[in-house]
Amino acid sequence: YAKKxxxxxxxRGGLWVSSWAIQHSDKVAGIAGIYPVFDLQTYPGLNRAAPAYEMTADELKASLDQHNPIAKVNALAQGKVPVFIIHGDEDKVVPLKENSRALWESYRAAESEEAIELIVAEGQGHNLWPGFFHSQNLVDFAIRQANAGAQSEKPNRKPKPKTSPNDAWNVTKDLEYAQVDGKSLKLDLYRPKKAQGQLPVVMWVHGGGWKQGSKNRCPATWLxxxxxxxxxxEYRLTDVAQWPAQIEDCRAAVRWLRTHAQGYGLDGEHIAAWGGSAGGHLVALLGTLDSPKEEMVSSRVQAVCDWYGPTDLLTMPPNMLSDKxxxxxxxxxxxAKLLGGTVxxxxxxxxxxxxxxxxxGDDPPFLIMHGDQDPGVPxxxxxxxxxxxxxxxxxxxLHIVEGAGHGGKAFQSPQVRKVILQFFKQYLR
Known part of the structure; x- marks a missing residue:
């Protein structure tokens, strides 16, 4: 059995899971949560929680820094313990902001945001919505981390040779592609070490509801x-700026790649954009919006791969009135956070x-991929x-991924990768 x-x-199970993990972070392969509690002040509350600690409510309040998980999660963040959470933004029992969002902010402050993924279920509260329990992303995470924990503890097994993508890649991190209002916007550039000549470029744009996400998680590196x-x-998120800041940043990144193509061995005439969810929304707009007339360097892309992105904000269910x-x-x-107001x-x-x-009619070629069981973007x-x-x-x-939800392991299958590779080879070479 695995010791990790x-x-x-x-x-409330999140309270017990996180409390144990904080004390034993070296014995945990990962933490998965469905609207988990991290701040016991919000739930179950001091009065109800105190007896479990054999204290009065006042005594527990005075010692929260010792007993409240959210006060001690730096141990998880600094240790980069992998975390996956799905939480409703209408949860009144275990509020998103004080619990899962607060944990995500702690990871971000520790510069460990690549180790945590927070999926916010719009319009959902503390309920039995199937999307919480049928999340393929959560299942994939739990299986992946459980396997990693099991492999690390199996006895009598010769260690596998350590391999790294860097054996074949050159990775240049944190290249500044723009500065906006004093904020530096950065990108990471991956190139094969033994490449010759100018390489076509695929620009990955992360998702996260335009309000979270990181360039550090890039599922396109296999290319x-x-x-x-x-x-x-990376691009400005909605806690910093509203639309059109996000698409302006994407355009600036394309212009930077084109301007610096020769210095980095890139083919500035063949640049594609690929993104998932909110990133899919942005790359679809990179392909369809007219380029600003004042551009001295073009931000036009030559191909677009849109993974399950919202393409019509007016008809997205979370933006529409209904009985619920x-x-x-x-x-x-x-x-609404993106636009600065409702649609x-x-x-x-x-x-x-x-x-x-x-x-x-002059838009570049599109490859659109979407799961037929997507609960987030129809x-x-x-x-x-x-x-x-x-x-x-x-x-x-249009490539429909059967049985897939909003992302997940199905989008990394050999079949899906084959379709993507053929598309980019056709239009970038």
Missing amino acids: PCLLGRS VDQGFAVASI RTLEDLAKSNG KDRPELAKQASAFYQVT LEQSQRLHQKLKEAGVPST
């Missing part, structure tokens, strides 16, 4: 082994930020964009 398990906690350069970029969604819910949605209040801005309304979002592109005469392929 992956721990899973739901609701380096196929003779491509890969750039993974009030105006207050709409105001808290990721779309009801800013319909024209929502259209400008939606690739579906920007399609023209498959229809990709189907409608694909049809619009085809009607405009733009080469477009």
Whole structure:
């Protein structure tokens, strides 16, 4: 058996899981959580929690720095203990902000954000929504970390030779591609070490609801082994700036790659954009929006791979009124945070930020990939964009990943990678 398990906690179970992991961070392969508790002040509250610690509420309050997990999570963040959480933004029992979001902020402050993934389920509270329990991303994480813990403890096994992508890659981290309002925007550049000549570039744009995510997690690096350069970029999130800051940053990154192509062995005439979820939304707009006329260096891309991105903000369920969604819910949605207001209040801005309304006949070729079980972004979002592109005469392929949800292991399968590789080879070489 493994001495480094992956721990899973739901609701109050997160309190026990995190408390144990904080004390034994070297014995944990990972932590998975479904709306987990990290701040016992929010749930179950001091009065209800105190008896478990054999204290009065006042005594527990005075010693929170010793007993409250959220006060001690630096041990997890600094140790880069892998964490995956799914949490509803309408949770009134275990509030997102004081619990899972606070843990994510601790990891970010410790510069360990690549070790934590927080999926925010829009419009969901502390309930039995199937998306919490059928999350393929959570399942993949738990299996991956449990296997890692088991492998590290199996006896009588000769250690495998240590390999690193850096044996075949050159990775240049934190290249500044722009400065905006005093903030440095950076990208990581991956190139094969033995490459000759100028390489076509695939620029990866991360997801995260436009409010979180990191360039440090780049699922496109396998393309380096196929003779491509890969750039993974960061961009301003919605806690810093609203639309159109995000697309402006993506354009600036393309211009930087094109301007510095010769110095880094890149083919500035062949740049593609690839992104997932919110990143898919942004790369679709890189492909469909007209380039600013004042550009001295073009931000146009030659191909787009859109993974399950929202393409019409006006029809995304979290942005629409329904029996389960009030105006207050709409105001808290990721779309409203992106636009600085609801789509009801800013319909024209929502259209400008939606690739579906920007399609023209001179757009670059598209490869659109979407799971048929996606609970976050309806498959229809990709189907409608694909049809619009085809009607405009733009080469477009829609690849539906059967059984897949919003991302997950299915999108890393050999079959999916084969389709992506063929697409980039066709349009970048």
